[in-house]
Amino acid sequence: MTVTLSRTQRRFVLPESDLPTHYYNIAADLPVPLPPPLHPATREPIGPEALAPLFPMALIAQEVSTERAIEIPEEVREAYRIYRPSPLHRALGLEKLLDTPARIYFKNEGVSPAGSHKPNTAIAQAYYNREAGVTKLVTETGAGQWGSALSFACSLFGLEAKVFMVKVSFEQKPYRRSFIQSFGATVVPSPSDETNAGRAILAADPDSSGSLGIAISEAIEVAATREDTNYSLGSVLNHVLLHQTVIGEEAILQMEMAGDKPDVVIGCAGGGSNFAGIAFPFMRERLQGRADTRFVAVEPASCPSLTRGEYRYDFGDTAGTTPLLKMHTLGNDFRPAPIHAGGLRYHGMAPMVSHLYELGLLEAKAYEQNACFDAAIQFTRSEGLIPAPESSHAIRAAIDEALDAREAGEERVILFNLSGHGFFDMAAYDAYLAGGLTDVGYDSGQPPA
Amino acid sequence: MTVTLSRTQRRFVLPESDLPTHYYNIAADLPVPLPPPLHPATREPIGPEALAPLFPMALIAQEVSTERAIEIPEEVREAYRIYRPSPLHRALGLEKLLDTPARIYFKNEGVSPAGSHKPNTAIAQAYYNREAGVTKLVTETGAGQWGSALSFACSLFGLEAKVFMVKVSFEQKPYRRSFIQSFGATVVPSPSDETNAGRAILAADPDSSGSLGIAISEAIEVAATREDTNYSLGSVLNHVLLHQTVIGEEAILQMEMAGDKPDVVIGCAGGGSNFAGIAFPFMRERLQGRADTRFVAVEPASCPSLTRGEYRYDFGDTAGTTPLLKMHTLGNDFRPAPIHAGGLRYHGMAPMVSHLYELGLLEAKAYEQNACFDAAIQFTRSEGLIPAPESSHAIRAAIDEALDAREAGEERVILFNLSGHGFFDMAAYDAYLAGGLTDVGYDSGQPPA
Numbered sequence: 097m098t099v100t101l102s103r104t105q106r107r108f109v110l111p112e113s114d115l116p117t118h119y120y121n122i123a124a125d126l127p128v129p130l131p132p133p134l135h136p137a138t139r140e141p142i143g144p145e146a147l148a149p150l151f152p153m154a155l156i157a158q159e160v161s162t163e164r165a166i167e168i169p170e171e172v173r174e175a176y177r178i179y180r181p182s183p184l185h186r187a188l189g190l191e192k193l194l195d196t197p198a199r200i201y202f203k204n205e206g207v208s209p210a211g212s213h214k215p216n217t218a219i220a221q222a223y224y225n226r227e228a229g230v231t232k233l234v235t236e237t238g239a240g241q242w243g244s245a246l247s248f249a250c251s252l253f254g255l256e257a258k259v260f261m262v263k264v265s266f267e268q269k270p271y272r273r274s275f276i277q278s279f280g281a282t283v284v285p286s287p288s289d290e291t292n293a294g295r296a297i298l299a300a301d302p303d304s305s306g307s308l309g310i311a312i313s314e315a316i317e318v319a320a321t322r323e324d325t326n327y328s329l330g331s332v333l334n335h336v337l338l339h340q341t342v343i344g345e346e347a348i349l350q351m352e353m354a355g356d357k358p359d360v361v362i363g364c365a366g367g368g369s370n371f372a373g374i375a376f377p378f379m380r381e382r383l384q385g386r387a388d389t390r391f392v393a394v395e396p397a398s399c400p401s402l403t404r405g406e407y408r409y410d411f412g413d414t415a416g417t418t419p420l421l422k423m424h425t426l427g428n429d430f431r432p433a434p435i436h437a438g439g440l441r442y443h444g445m446a447p448m449v450s451h452l453y454e455l456g457l458l459e460a461k462a463y464e465q466n467a468c469f470d471a472a473i474q475f476t477r478s479e480g481l482i483p484a485p486e487s488s489h490a491i492r493a494a495i496d497e498a499l500d501a502r503e504a505g506e507e508r509v510i511l512f513n514l515s516g517h518g519f520f521d522m523a524a525y526d527a528y529l530a531g532g533l534t535d536v537g538y539d540s541g542q543p544p545a
Numbered sequence: 546m547t548v549t550l551s552r553t554q555r556r557f558v559l560p561e562s563d564l565p566t567h568y569y570n571i572a573a574d575l576p577v578p579l580p581p582p583l584h585p586a587t588r589e590p591i592g593p594e595a596l597a598p599l600f601p602m603a604l605i606a607q608e609v610s611t612e613r614a615i616e617i618p619e620e621v622r623e624a625y626r627i628y629r630p631s632p633l634h635r636a637l638g639l640e641k642l643l644d645t646p647a648r649i650y651f652k653n654e655g656v657s658p659a660g661s662h663k664p665n666t667a668i669a670q671a672y673y674n675r676e677a678g679v680t681k682l683v684t685e686t687g688a689g690q691w692g693s694a695l696s697f698a699c700s701l702f703g704l705e706a707k708v709f710m711v712k713v714s715f716e717q718k719p720y721r722r723s724f725i726q727s728f729g730a731t732v733v734p735s736p737s738d739e740t741n742a743g744r745a746i747l748a749a750d751p752d753s754s755g756s757l758g759i760a761i762s763e764a765i766e767v768a769a770t771r772e773d774t775n776y777s778l779g780s781v782l783n784h785v786l787l788h789q790t791v792i793g794e795e796a797i798l799q800m801e802m803a804g805d806k807p808d809v810v811i812g813c814a815g816g817g818s819n820f821a822g823i824a825f826p827f828m829r830e831r832l833q834g835r836a837d838t839r840f841v842a843v844e845p846a847s848c849p850s851l852t853r854g855e856y857r858y859d860f861g862d863t864a865g866t867t868p869l870l871k872m873h874t875l876g877n878d879f880r881p882a883p884i885h886a887g888g889l890r891y892h893g894m895a896p897m898v899s900h901l902y903e904l905g906l907l908e909a910k911a912y913e914q915n916a917c918f919d920a921a922i923q924f925t926r927s928e929g930l931i932p933a934p935e936s937s938h939a940i941r942a943a944i945d946e947a948l949d950a951r952e953a954g955e956e957r958v959i960l961f962n963l964s965g966h967g968f969f970d971m972a973a974y975d976a977y978l979a980g981g982l983t984d985v986g987y988d989s990g991q992p993p994a
Contacts, residue, residue: 105626106623106626109560111558112558174555177554177556178555178638178929178930189627189701209929209930215929251927251929252638270972270975271971271975272971273975274972274974274975274978275931275968275971277975278925278926278974278978279925473727476700476727476728477727477729478700479627480627480658480697480700482724482727519724520968522720522723522724523719523720523723525723525724525726526720526722526723526726529726
């Protein structure tokens with residue numbers, strides 16, 4: 097490169113007028129259609145009515161749509177404008193640190209009010225529910241990111257929000273709890289005595305510290321039994337991934353501003369929504385024959401659904417109350433080790449991401465957490481941003497691509513999604529800096545009995 | 546207003562090319578010059594040499610300069626571009642909530658890596674020190690904001706950083722400590738056994754929980770006694786306020802984008818630097834006769850240096866080791882009550898802000914903390930952002946202006962500085978939401994003996 101550091105643009109910001117007007121629905125461009133969800137008893141494809149007790153019809157329609165471009169309602173765009181378009185950064189400091197000929201870019205979703213990409217779908221879900229006359233949304237949260245996003249979105253649209261928070265997180269993460277409460281939401285430690293599911297658990301084990309599976313069961317029970325209340329999910333489903341495509345649509349324009357095209361697009365993958373959000377719009381270019389971009393989904397070694405799971409029909413929740421979804425899964429009763437990247441501790445992968453993996457459109461990698469925190473600290477000290485432990489997986493993969501490019505002497509263009517900041521995860525950094533993290537691996541999880 | 550909510554622009558973002566090229570030095574436009582700092586023994590004005598053991602000559606020159614525009618070095622601008630220009634927001638949600646004809650804007654300094662305006666000066670100070678051959682900076686931190694900013698800046702410029710952190714904060718705020726450590730800085734609980742000052746305190750009281758005054762004494766001692774080490778201060782001094790004027794320079798361009806001119810500019814004021822940063826460039830317009838903007842500095846009722854302090858020469862630190870500064874002061878041994886807005890707990894006000902107050906160019910207001918947290922929660926739920934407790938003072942004043950405008954039926958244009966986010970202050974929100982804050986007042990502080 098002949099340009100000097102100081103003459104190179106560092107952030108690419110779009111005007112509000114470039115906020116996307118449509119979500120991109122990758123279902124329109126699939127060479128093979130996505131296998132449908134099945135009823136657990138009949139194993140027949142389920143119809144929209146099966147989801148109607150939980151979701152408004154507009155979201156159910158998006159879940160099964162094959163329309164390529166789905167218009168974003170004006171009120172949703174208005175709310176997005178609180179933090180979108182989000183910036184795209186050129187990681188000049190990291191490039192210098194790695195002494196690589198690669199050019200590294202990242203999309204910064206940490207600028208949202210909740211500190212991650214989650215509000216992109218929370219806002220849309222709150223809007224469509226309010227339009228359908230729903231007055232209350234109920235959900236579960238583990239690490240707290242999704243509960244934060246939904247409580248923020250509900251406060252904007254005048255909905256009540258109730259969040260079942262896994263009891264151990266409720267007790268260990270009081271700041272995430274008070275963050276959610278600051279937006280006016282009710283937070284209930286799960287298991288609770290507010291539902292049959294919770295009461296049954298408490299009867300058997302009054303000291304239960306809860307699990308995401310139990311919290312989901314409680315939230316679904318409340319939504320299914322109350323007319324004015326719906327359920328809301330933060331990842332996995334098609335409509336959730338759809339809402340996240342605003343990330344990639346903006347990034348395409350910003351990469352054009354930068355005069356570069358990504359050779360590889362990277363995202364961490366738990367349920368799959370932030371990966372889908374950055375990747376799908378770029379994948380459209382590849383599916384339509386205009387680019388040969390590579391895509392890399394990065395997961396924790398301790399919860400490796402894509403790299404070690406089976407591709408088969410499985411339940412979305414632990415209790416087995418959801419329809420069956422065709423996905424890469426470690427088994428719906430797999431209990432991943434308690435790594436710090438709580439948002440990546442999900443037994444399955446989004447059906448759409450799983451399907452594209454089977455079609456050979458993306459690669460998958462798994463890393464241990466110390467390797468990810470090493471990368472996070474390199475990033476922090478060269479770029480000034482403390483990433484969420486989840487996002488550190490994408491950073492690890494991006495750094496490895498950049499080191500590989502140095503080895504090969506290639507000017508590789510790398511784009512990754514910084515899904516969130518780590519300001520609520522300092523306890524994890526504290527443990528890492530004190531040398532206290534262990535690499536737990538897949539086998540440390542508790543596989544299905 | 547005839548425009549609907551959804552057609553009104555919500556954020557005003559500047560391209561990198563609009564990043565300020567110069568700091569604005571208000572000393573050039575003063576009708577009466579600023580009273581100089583005095584030597585405590587002779588009470589004669591001190592010369593630059595008195596500050597040379599602590600600061601590089603470039604910063605000392607800025608401290609006494611009367612040049613109107615001071616060029617920002619290219620490397621400093623390169624570092625600013627990690628997060629600057631920062632966005633200006635129209636608070637449409639808050640306006641709607643308050644049902645006011647006022648138009649409310651705020652500048653968002655919470656987007657910086659440290660989460661506040663502090664890096665604007667930390668970056669400049671790290672740069673000038675590195676240029677002067679200094680390899681290590683030492684400072685103190687109370688709540689942790691300044692330590693975070695300086696450690697970030699030092700990591701960018703390859704300097705070592707040592708932060709004396711008040712011991713009670715070190716123990717109560719482990720996340721701010723690990724945030725600082727993530728950037729590679731050394732954090733030492735103060736009082737420590739690394740300095741004479743610290744050892745003396747510990748000899749008298751081995752269980753001392755420390756104070757900002759003690760931490761300053763330790764940091765100054767280290768800097769004064771080591772050739773390769775300088776001291777760095779995060780507020781109060783002229784050169785610190787100067788560096789913050791990038792906030793107001795950007796805001797002027799952004800208000801032009803919005804097609805509005807502020808009738809009133811508001812900032813919270815502890816040492817005075819974020820208030821100066823947003824206010825001084827707009828004050829230039831008033832000093833030069835082109836505008837009649839009002840300016841409001843907002844302080845906590847428990848530490849009311851402008852509204853209740855005396856205007857006289859006083860020490861900048863508790864131990865009385867600094868030159869004498871002419872400022873509004875509660876007395877250098879005043880110990881403010883432990884309110885949550887730790888960044889506003891300073892006994893004095895920046896000499897430049899104090900001088901302008903005496904000249905009648907700004908108003909001052911003081912609020913109790915419950916009133917500020919009430920305002921913060923209204924802001925959070927309507928705008929989606931959780932403010933720092935310090936910034937909530939500016940929000941309280943902005944809301945009161947907007948309510949006053951509603952009463953008067955006026956289309957008042959209000960601009961305030963959101964000096965930082967509150968992600969590290971959730972314990973304070975937790976206490977507030979649980980009804981646990983007390984309004985402590987001035988008299989609860991411990992005035993000079």
